[in-house]
Amino acid sequence: MDKKNVPLWQIFAVFARIGAFTIGGGYAMIPIIQNEMSRRGWISEEELPDIVALSQSAPGVMAVNISIFAGYRLRGVKGSIAATLGSITPSFCIILAIAMLFTSFKDNPWVIKAFKGIRPVVISLIAVPMVDMARKCCKSWWAWALAIGALLLVAFLNVSPIYIILCVLVVAFGYTYYKEKWTR
Amino acid sequence: MDTVTLFLQLFGTFFLIGAFTIGGGYAMLSLIQGEVVTAHHWITESTFTDIVAISQMTPGPIGINTATYVGYDVVAQATGSHFLGVCGSLTATLALVIPSFILVLLIVRFYTKFRSSVLFEGVMGWLRPAVVGLIGAAAVILIVRTTWCQGVPTFTVVEENFPDWKSWVLLAAAFAASYWGKVNPILVIVAGAVLGLLIY
Numbered sequence: 001m002d003k004k005n006v007p008l009w010q011i012f013a014v015f016a017r018i019g020a021f022t023i024g025g026g027y028a029m030i031p032i033i034q035n036e037m038s039r040r041g042w043i044s045e046e047e048l049p050d051i052v053a054l055s056q057s058a059p060g061v062m063a064v065n066i067s068i069f070a071g072y073r074l075r076g077v078k079g080s081i082a083a084t085l086g087s088i089t090p091s092f093c094i095i096l097a098i099a100m101l102f103t104s105f106k107d108n109p110w111v112i113k114a115f116k117g118i119r120p121v122v123i124s125l126i127a128v129p130m131v132d133m134a135r136k137c138c139k140s141w142w143a144w145a146l147a148i149g150a151l152l153l154v155a156f157l158n159v160s161p162i163y164i165i166l167c168v169l170v171v172a173f174g175y176t177y178y179k180e181k182w183t184r
Numbered sequence: 185m186d187t188v189t190l191f192l193q194l195f196g197t198f199f200l201i202g203a204f205t206i207g208g209g210y211a212m213l214s215l216i217q218g219e220v221v222t223a224h225h226w227i228t229e230s231t232f233t234d235i236v237a238i239s240q241m242t243p244g245p246i247g248i249n250t251a252t253y254v255g256y257d258v259v260a261q262a263t264g265s266h267f268l269g270v271c272g273s274l275t276a277t278l279a280l281v282i283p284s285f286i287l288v289l290l291i292v293r294f295y296t297k298f299r300s301s302v303l304f305e306g307v308m309g310w311l312r313p314a315v316v317g318l319i320g321a322a323a324v325i326l327i328v329r330t331t332w333c334q335g336v337p338t339f340t341v342v343e344e345n346f347p348d349w350k351s352w353v354l355l356a357a358a359f360a361a362s363y364w365g366k367v368n369p370i371l372v373i374v375a376g377a378v379l380g381l382l383i384y
Contacts, residue, residue: 061202061284113380118380121372122236150316161211165215
């Protein structure tokens, strides 16, 4: 199929479907995207790892980045807008409905009980991917120092995570740049 | 506060979060918490925990879900209008997406050069451990509240999330189930809700 002829509404519809069935974040989206897009001949099997790698390294929501990139491949900037709006529309509608209803449900005794049980559980669900990531990427003493330092600054000194990322970016950029220049 | 200022703040805050989140959805949670809970006090720790739970159970990226929820909640609380709440929701969600949009389209142009560069790999090698720390902090903040008074910190448990010993047992059980048992997160949350109904 000629990529230039893919209608924008179809890009929107396919990404809306991908968005509606992805529970659990960007990585859960990858097999669904692969299935939907290679079936239509929109991307080749070899292209997908590239798209994923790029989407991971760009800032922001990974699933949205995948949509922007894949949409761009199909129909340029227009395609990327259609894909992005498509992938965020289902969750936007669902969350908006929940947000509007939750205020009236919040004081229901059953809801209070259920959320009393849910809250501690959620904290574990944040901690588990952290431990997994730490095992993968903290392999030297300075990586541990960086991780623990960031944790202490944000958790106990109320430093904004944005400053941490900004500082690490500047220092890492400078260090890598000069190291490269030196060894060359 | 006047409504226009609130909308501008909402846009600016989520734009920054979108621009500076590198390292996936959980890293974004840390930034959202830092801005929305710690800096602006738009929502409390326990509401933030509830939103994370809801986001995990509904489709779509956790960052988008949180932006949508917070955008509605903050504006609807401040103005009492559902319509303005919906506008707030749209503002926060689009603000979160716009930086990615600009940056991904820029990166696409320099794609091959960008990916293979030593510089990029070097920077990511620093950034990943920092992101681990940020995610850890997000979890810690939901457990312990730190207040500073004349240079002396006081630590208190976040009562809304941990009212009694049963919640610590739930925390440990959920960690074990998720980490060693590899149980699906949605199932863990549903189990938490059922246990909450039974024991409270």
